[in-house]
Amino acid sequence: MAANPQRDFPEAYELCKKFDISDANMEEIVQRLTKEIKMGLAKDTHPRAVVKCFITYVQDLPTGKERGKYLALDLGGTNFRVLLVTLRSETEIDIESKSYVISHTLMEGPGKNLFDFIAECLSSFCKDYHIEKENLPLGFTFSFPLKQVGINKGIMITWTKGFKCDGVVGKNVVELLQDAINRRGDLKVRIVAILNDxxxxxxxxxxxxxxxxxxxxxxxxxxxxxxxxxxxxxxxxGYQTSNKPNMIVNCELGAFGDNGVLDFIRTPYDNAVDKQSINPKRQTLEKCISGMYLGELVRHVVVELMGKGLLFKGLDSQAIHEKWRFQTSYISDIESDPEGSYRQAAMIMDQMGIRTHVEKDLACLRYICQTVSTRSAKLTSCVLACLIQKMNTKDCSVGIDGGVYRYHPHYHNLLVENMNKLLKGSAKFELIVSEDGSGRGAALIAAVSV
Structure with a gap:
């Protein structure tokens, strides 16, 4: 029999109600986000806007007629990839790629050494495929904070993800990489575009x-x-006189709410997770939505209920009290069990040092997971509905990537359901899983930029 939270675990039900976002709340969030986006786009309010709406200088979308060979470089962490993308037809795309590991020495050493190493790997890759003399265009996905000032010019703002290379912050990273390529003298490659994921x-x-x-x-x-x-x-x-009608805008939406406009839907658990994060009071929306934080929100709720003797009675473990130990992937696993089955939930709690097969407790755990993931999907729906209304489009596709969307069993359906509520039939939309945006997308930007 399916659990009835209000009847079966009323205390958890009351506590989880704090995560609930009503239809009226969702409409209010859309209005507030629309206002923030307008502030980010406008020159006089941009400096104080929290949703920055950076222009990407990408003004051409693919037509489907792009053909030829393009290189892509994807640098977003300790691994980076080089890709050779061959566009043969609208449906036939060949991709060859190779990953390379960046050592801690390179991550913390001079920037020149890092870019020399990337150029060395790029050279080796091109020689393997006999394209080192072809002067191919390259699209560079750079997933670190960057201020773009041209399609192929991006000024490094700050390092993240454990990198701290000297001589890069405040510099144009495209120029640093192009200089490293030119220093070698054994490779002809043109970096024609820099982009984020x-x-x-x-x-x-x-x-x-x-x-x-x-x-x-x-x-x-x-x-x-x-x-x-x-x-x-x-x-x-020259935005008023540009001969190109469109511009891709990078919203930097994770910061929505940093000025307090989302406080009305945040919970004590959000505040606790924010305080223990490496960037308190920043990336407010991201902390309600993304995979880095959802598991930790669930853990806080579970620990509170255990402390009150309302969940996993008589059981405890060191792991459940460890910050960040309850992974967001566990939420997807727990919610993947069929109705009335708690096999994954029992296995995960076993991994967390709590061995139990008490169905009521496992049903309560699943309910907490559902509460947190549903709120994430509702907030993401607000984002998408806001952007669709802002563009005033009647029919559009949305390209989506990321583990929360890809692996959560109900996330897609939750988005569709809540977007339909918000859009009320005013626009048709389709949600599509992106195939390798940071690689294939980089090559396509190179293709439309040359």
């Missing part, structure tokens, strides 16, 4: 879906980009 996601989907207008990441982090009218992108010099 949301832009790559949009471009990757737009090649096969001509009406793709939004790129969304819901993974460890969360962000979105969308196609805006160039006439609204006031941070672009």
């Amino acid at each position: 949301t832009t790559g996601t949009l471009m990757s989907c737009a090649f096969g879906n001509r009406n793709c207008r939004i790129g969304l990441i819901v993974g460890t982090g969360s962000n979105a980009c969308y196609v805006e009218k160039t006439s609204n992108t006031e941070m672009l010099e």
Whole structure:
């Protein structure tokens, strides 16, 4: 028999109600986000906007007619990839790729050494495929904070993810890499575009879906980009006279709420997770949505109920009290069990040092997971509905990537259900899993930029 939370575990039910977002709340969030996006786009309010809406300088979407060979470089952490993408037809794309590991010495040493190493790996890859003399265009996915000032010019703002290379912050990273390539003298490659992973996601989907207008990441982090009218992108010099009607805008949406406008839907558990994070009071929306934080929110609720003797009575473990130990992937696993079955939930709690087969407790755990993941999907729905309404489109596709969306068993359906509530039939939409946005998308940006 399916659990009835209000009847079977009323204390947990009351506590989880704090995560509930009503339809009226969702409409209010859409209105508040719309206002923040307008502030990010406008020149006079951009400096104080929390949703920055950076222009990407990508003004051309794929037509599906792009052909030829392009290189892509994907640098987002301790591994980076080099890809050779051959566009043969609208449906036939060949991709060859190789991953390389960046050592701790390179991560913490001079920037020149890092870029020399990347150029060395790029050279080795090109020689393997006999393309070192072809002067191919390259798209560079760089997943670190960057201020873009041109399609192939991005100024490094700060290192993250354990990197701290000297001589890079404040510099144009495209120039640093191009200089490293040129120093070698054994390779002809032109870096024609720099981008982040949301832009790559949009471009990757737009090649096969001509009406793709939004790129969304819901993974460890969360962000979105969308196609805006160039006439609204006031941070672009000459935006009023540009002969290209569109511009992809990187919203940097994770920061929505950093000014307090989301406090009305945040819970004491959000505040606790925020305090223990490495960036307190920043990335407010991301901390309610993304994979880095959802498991930790569940853990806080579980620990509180255990402390009150209301869950896993008489059982305890060191692991359940360890910060960040309860992984977001556990939520997807627990919610994947069929109704009335708690096999995955029991296995995961066993891993967490709590061995139990008490169905009521495992049903309560699943209910907590559902509460946290449903709120994430509702907030993501608000983002997508807001962007669709902002573009005033009647029909569009959304390219999506990230582990939360890919692996949670109900996330897609929750998005569709809640977007339909918000859009009320005003627009048709399709949600599409992006195939390798940071690689294929980078190559496509190179293709439309040359």
